[in-house]
Amino acid sequence: SPPGGEGFCVLESAPTNHRFRLSILQPSEPRSFYSAVKREIKLLKSDLPSGVWVRGYEDRIDLLSVMIAGPTRTPYEGGLFVFDVQLGGEYPRAPPLCHYHSYCSDRLNPNLYEDGKVCVSLLGTWSGRGVEVWGKDSSLLQVIVSLQGLILNAEPYFNEAGYEKQKGTQQGTENSRMYNEMVLLKLVQSMTKMGVNPPEPFRDEVIEHLRSTAADLCKRLEGLVALSNQQPTDVSPPDYPLVPASRGFCLTLSSSLQSFRSALRRSEILQL
Incomplete structure (x- = not known):
């Protein structure tokens, strides 16, 4: 390769x-x-x-x-x-x-x-x-x-030991949905930091990945916010539990995506 x-x-x-x-x-x-x-x-x-x-x-x-x-x-x-x-x-x-x-x-x-x-x-x-x-x-x-x-x-x-017993229950589904909210916020935080300081030996690969996927990631996540707020969007609901997402999540995610975009602009990775 x-x-x-x-x-x-x-x-x-x-x-x-x-x-x-x-x-x-x-x-x-x-x-x-x-x-x-x-x-x-x-x-x-x-x-x-x-x-x-x-x-x-x-x-x-x-x-x-x-x-x-x-x-x-x-x-x-x-x-x-x-x-x-x-x-x-x-x-x-x-x-x-x-x-x-x-x-x-x-x-x-x-x-x-x-x-x-x-x-x-x-x-x-x-x-x-x-x-x-x-x-x-x-x-x-x-x-x-x-x-x-x-x-x-x-x-x-x-994945957490013992939690699979909750699968299929209303509480389990809601816990899983809330966990996925947290995952998406941490994911944007991670990719923001990685874009600012890409790890060796994958520096070029990280930059290339962000150049080719960051715009899609932003669009998809903004679409999830729109779906949760019942606003028009051409983004489909995800295959995992998330929508409708909580109001707090939608506000935090929108502001995290702004930070993500400006970090990538500053690093000259993207003109987003």
């Missing part, structure tokens, strides 16, 4: 702000470590889903950077999610270490913490029903697929 495009490519050196840059690579079983890394890279080159960018580094075979685009038909659509990964000394017997770069206050997903903790069963940081556990045949690709498909979903409220 060409540098800048989605998919996997190798850069010369890991960015200085990579979460695991200062750790020392000391595989406990070098032979199995290096053959597992080779297998990972082969999988990442051939099987990466669309909407994912992965960068490896010539100077640090154990470090990777991952960026995932928020899936369509979820409140995460239009957002970008950046992770630093290390294949640690106990890998492949132990899962990779994973750090999430948060660009908003508090959490925009039950599994992604502001301090960078990533709660996914494959990483050994999350327990729940029917979860996948890291084993000898597990891969970083599976971790990426579960982040993209299971974590960044249409109703993240129900």
